Amino acid sequence: MKISYNWLKQFVNIDWTPEQTGELLTDLGLEVEGIHEFQSIKGGLEGIVVGEVLTCVQHPNADRLKITTVNIGSGAPLQIVCGAPNVAAGQKVPVATIGTTLYTNKGEAWTIKKGKIRGEESHGMICAEDELGLGTSHDGILVLDSETTVGTMLAELYEVENDQVFEIGLTPNRADAMSHFGTARDLKAGFSHKDIHVELITPSVSAFRVENTLLKVDVEVLNKELAPRYCGITISDVKVGTSPTWLQNRLKAIGLTPKNNIVDVTNYVLHELGQPLHAFDVNKIEGNKIIVKTLPKGTKFKTLDGVERTLHEEDLMICDTAKPMCIAGVFGGENSGVTEHTTSIFLESAYFNPISIRKSAKRHALNTDASFRFERGVDPNITEYALKRAALLIQEVAGGYVTSNLVDVYPKKIEDFQVRLSFENAQKLIGEEIPKDIIKSILMSLDIKVNNVTETGLGLTVPAYRNDVVREADIIEEILRVYGYNNIKFTQKLNASISPTSRFEDFKLQNMVGNQLAAQGFYEILSNSLTTPAYVKLSEDLKDEDHVVMLNPLSNDLSVMRQSLLFSGLEAVNRNINRRRSDLKLFEFGKSYHSHGGKYIENKHLALFITGDKAAERWNSQPQPSNFFYLKGIITAILERLGLNRIKVAPIENDVFSEGISLKAGKKTLVDFGLVNKKILKYFDISQDILYADFNWDNVIEMAKSNTINFKELPKYPESRRDFALLIDDSVTFETIDTIANQTEKRLLKDVDLFDVYQGENLPKGKKSYAVSFKFQDEHSTLTDKQVDKIMQKLKSNFEKQLGAELR
Template identity: 50%
Template sequence: MKISLDWLKEYIDIDETAEEIGHMLTMSGLEVEGIEQFETIRGGLSGVVIGEVMECERHPNADKLSVTKVDIGGEELSPIVCGAPNVAKGQKVLVATVGATLYPNGGEAFKIKKAKIRGEVSLGMICAEDELGLGTSHDGIMVLDTILANGTPAAEYLQISSDQVFEIGLTPNRADAASHYGVARDLKVLLDKDLNFPDIASFKPDDTSRTISIEVENPDACPRYAGLTISGVDIKASPDWLQNKLKAVGLSPINNVVDITNYILHGLGQPMHAFDADKVKGDKVIVRNAVDGEIFVTLDGQERTLKGNDLMICNEEKPMCIGGVLGGLDSGVTTLTQNIFLESAYFSADHIRKTAQQHSIKTDASFRFERGTDPNMPVKALKLAAMLIKELAGGKITSEVIDEHHKPVKNFTVEVKYKNVHRLIGKELSKVEIKTILEGLEIGIVEENAEMLTVSVPPYRVDVQREADVIEEILRIHGFNNIELSENLAASYLAEFPKKDPVKIQQKTTEMLVGAGYQEIMTNSLTKAQYAEALDGVEASENVHILNYLSEDLAVMRQSLMFSGLETIAHNVNRQQHNLKLFEFGKVYQQKGDKYTERKQLAILVSGNQAEESWLQASGKADYYTLASIVSKVMQRLGLDKFQQQSFDQKKGLDYGLELLINNQVVGRVGKVNAKLAKLAEVKQEVFYAELEWDALLKIYSGETSYQEISKFPAVRRDLSLVMSRNVTFDQIKDLAFKTERKLLKEINVFDVYEGENLGDNKKSYSVSFILHDDYKTLTDKVIDKTMNRLIGAYEKQLNILIRK
């Protein structure tokens, strides 16, 4: 549901910002899912001002261009090159100044920059109608007839409005808040301000020359039905203020009468319908059940077969509208309509819900009726709508308000005990605060004693009929976030905090790896002594020897999982299985003096292609990045993705790669296996190997998961093309970026790398994306540009990087 801030201000005085109002509403139970900026003209013509052409001469180097000097309210005249044929000295024009962004009709947005056009400096742009998004004309620049001062914003001259619109996730129980007035009712008590209902005291019929009678045959389905006639109306487009209000909440304006009914619906929460009075045969409206099997054509042009329990609004001859759901095609207001019958009713929620479901119709009216509307609103809304129609469409009110009110809906009476208020809320509130909140919510206090209150709940609060419901109202206005935790909470109230279970952690990691296409292997802990001799960084003297070994191939306990993994790859390759993704949880062993140690590791190996061949897509070779990606996911699954990394050359059998560090402790390595070592295990194809110190990771693993609110504001991406020396690493680029911008920069990524003769010797080019985001507000172009300029400056000064533009 969309709620306009400007529209809210019709019902209550608001000085707070949209963000403050959004937070208040969310904390009181009306969750604001987002706040959007609405502008009648995209961009709001920011940076566009009124100017006066003081000089105008032909461009010396172009026949179709003019060189002008324009007064835009500054100390000096602005030189502007203009290509419009109608530009002339003395004109008042609209000027887009340097830095302004324009959103033209039928084209992409563009920013005004300082330019040199055929040798002449141009500091701005004199605009045509289509360039500003105001229309489609491009015959020439807009020439204004105004006495406003030069430099006056164009938005002020054109009366362009902007608004902030709340997207509220309305829960089914809060039917009372399905309108601007309903939301304002909550703000009334939250802000402790008065609520302003539109003035209808001056309502008065002009005469009673056209009275249409009303007969309600089913008062259970329609307890209240009111209507009146307005004659001599002029159906036309609505004024801008009304159109803008409807557009802000996502509606398309239709005509002045229909727009007013929508304005009342979204403003006061009272659905209404306007009939062409000349099509009300017999000057009589009958509210009755449909004839089972009757065919009716609705406003959307569909033929619908009616059920016997459908409530219909009919004239003396035939149905005109499915009551509370959708109007009929033949009785609605058109451009030819001169006289209207305006209805405003209260329908049973059960009947409307059943009809809407039977015919699979969902309208703004049925949405409200099937949840429950205010039975005391129809006549008030009818009077306001009639006054607005008379003002905007002309004509006369030609009947009294006919109000068939057969079954008045009474207030709900509820008894509320103070002790239950304190017990359910978990905090003792003062009686004064309780009564103040209830009275602010229009819940009247009928009786009171030391122990309890008897309250009268207005019928529009269909969700407040029990003591617990009233207490919930008190709590949400007091504030859920204002309920402190008790100092003596029993342990039974708290969730259990389980110990770390290594088996479960390993199982979850295994499931993740298998889901990513990796196969688990289990290899022998006994291996060849020569493997340790060949592996740099591992001392052969630290081998744990088997006293009674069966063969030289099983003479020692392994110090690394690498060779048992390589042997597995060799075994599979020899059987024509070339594309392999393997992992193993296993222990490695060492002897240092008289002491023996063992520790658990996770080894991951990738070799061959990334996937098997398929007609759907080609499969590229697996590489270092294939392995690095899955290692990153393992660390993320463990909640340890905030690790440091450092590159290396030639370490522990790897030609190159990265070491992973947490708190300056090495917890893993990722890299390409040395070809000679691979050959030792009889593997001839490339192998990429990762080794994670599993025991060390489990010690660091906390099992804690952090949560934060998803921001309501969008992130912004900006890209830079960086040319640098080959010895500059991405880590240097990344670290410098986060040192330069600690608040707004959230992510940085390389999406393209280029090396070639065009760049020069020992040069490379990175295309880098930067994600900027503010949790508390929408980023403006000014802030974004300032941030990017700081990053560019840091790269140029500290890393000697050239920014390609």
């Protein structure tokens, strides 16, 4: 938000520097992010003096140039070569002397220097109005009034305004400060606390009067919930034209381009008082009636920018008896605004429901100064005052008469808020006791009325324009920002509390696993939970009806909550691959969102994405591509780190995988992982394999909490290893061998491992060879060969009986 310092001083008469004022505004919560200079005429006409052309003769070496001598009121007359066709002796003209800086239309600076033009010296320049920034004409030099005194600085003849403009980073809750008047109101409170008493100057509207009632426009508000207050009047015999210089300068200072005197006044009052206004051409209002209502869904409406928009059934519209004319509080229609042919206007000032305006503005992707204020909440009690203020300004700059009574449809007044403040709670939140008389003084300076005072607190009435101050905590915040956060003393005592927490808290397990993955070369990503509904078509397991749909989406691509972390992760993978980063290891903790039978369900996940090589290419090693078993090892390490060892392998049931497995604990699925389906990768324009793991993090936490971790001493005695080369049927899995081995020897057998698989020549059809190692260890003594051989014989016997296995 931009605030003009000169404009601000119209409300509070202060002599502080802009820097001092900016510091106070920041202390009050209106953070000044920067202060920049504004000049209504670039350069301020510095160095431009009024001169008189004494002589004007043809240049001997150029047909289109003339040599003049010009008296500038000091020193000898200057010889200046001029190419303007209208230069003549006896004229009073603006002269840029040597060293003067002028600016092009694009703001580029250039300096007047002594030089020769076609062999003749020139000691300055006689200027056209566009070269001075006074207009756009370049047909010839600017000729001044003949009565103008030679030697006068041109800046004295024109209203050159020098201003300082504050860039304020306004927080969304401070709707009351979205104007120069609101900012001045805060400044007054800040000055009051510093014992600097300034008056808040309010523009007078006492001169407002109705001339006659010959041009009446009826108003009917059909939706009073969306338009709680609606005011309007007609003004006739206006002359639409260029605004006066002072009004243009005010708007230009805050970055607005003047349009015409009527529109400029509505913009001026908006930034002065914070109340948006709209002017309609009365001749374009059919039936001489304004109707405030919603229209059927799908109604077409063309706005001022020439875009035809499709209306929603909840869009509040300003209509006449035949057509819509304006999206209320957001944007005007193409054929209802003020033009150079307008002679009578209907001036609107209203208070609209903030939520309705916000939805309409977002729905149509329109962000205007009016919607910016309406959607945050303007002062409902300033509506009529702002209308009168604008009417008087229009009469001042465009003439005309008020030709109707002021219409004010306000069926249910928006009341002020009643809040109770406890002195004890204020001290607790602030951390320091502020004297009661200072608290009362601060509140009164903020227009918060003190109704009653007790030993324990205050009964307060908060004005309706402070829609962000509705609780005791809000009152305390108001006190503190005026009192000054910097004035609260820091204690030398450090208080800390220790609360017992479980080591299985979600954030602790996340940090533990996240650190482990980072140590293995993974990078954490954070994806948007909003996504496109088109992604569900990539999997039959995802349903359109399960979408959690946004009521007010920013775009169709961000209109639903994600049902899977896979697709947002693949977006990140695609982005990295397109930037020549094809070796990736990524992980994300996040949620998926589902709607089932009117209930919303959130599930926590940990997603892993691996693609490309395991490690960067080196001179002494060949790159090794990541594979399924590499991913399985990482997953197993995570589960073991959480103490989850009793895991069952099950077939994958999710169609986003072309191949993969599920790991379960009992009936609960802990993780699905494998290779992502090629069809999905093609959709994301990814040509390389992607390994993906989807942890059901809620199940992982639940199982981790119920898992008992036992600790035991490191064994003192060595382990013994034996190997079998088993010839078995193709259908036999390693899991079966592992189960039989552990059932055969439960005490001494510590580990079973598959270290070689052979299928091919020299083996019977339908057979394969597994090389399996067995590790044995006794915690109390060293194992003998006899003990180990006995166990191996049992294992051999059981494999032969249960699997039909043979030793090779």
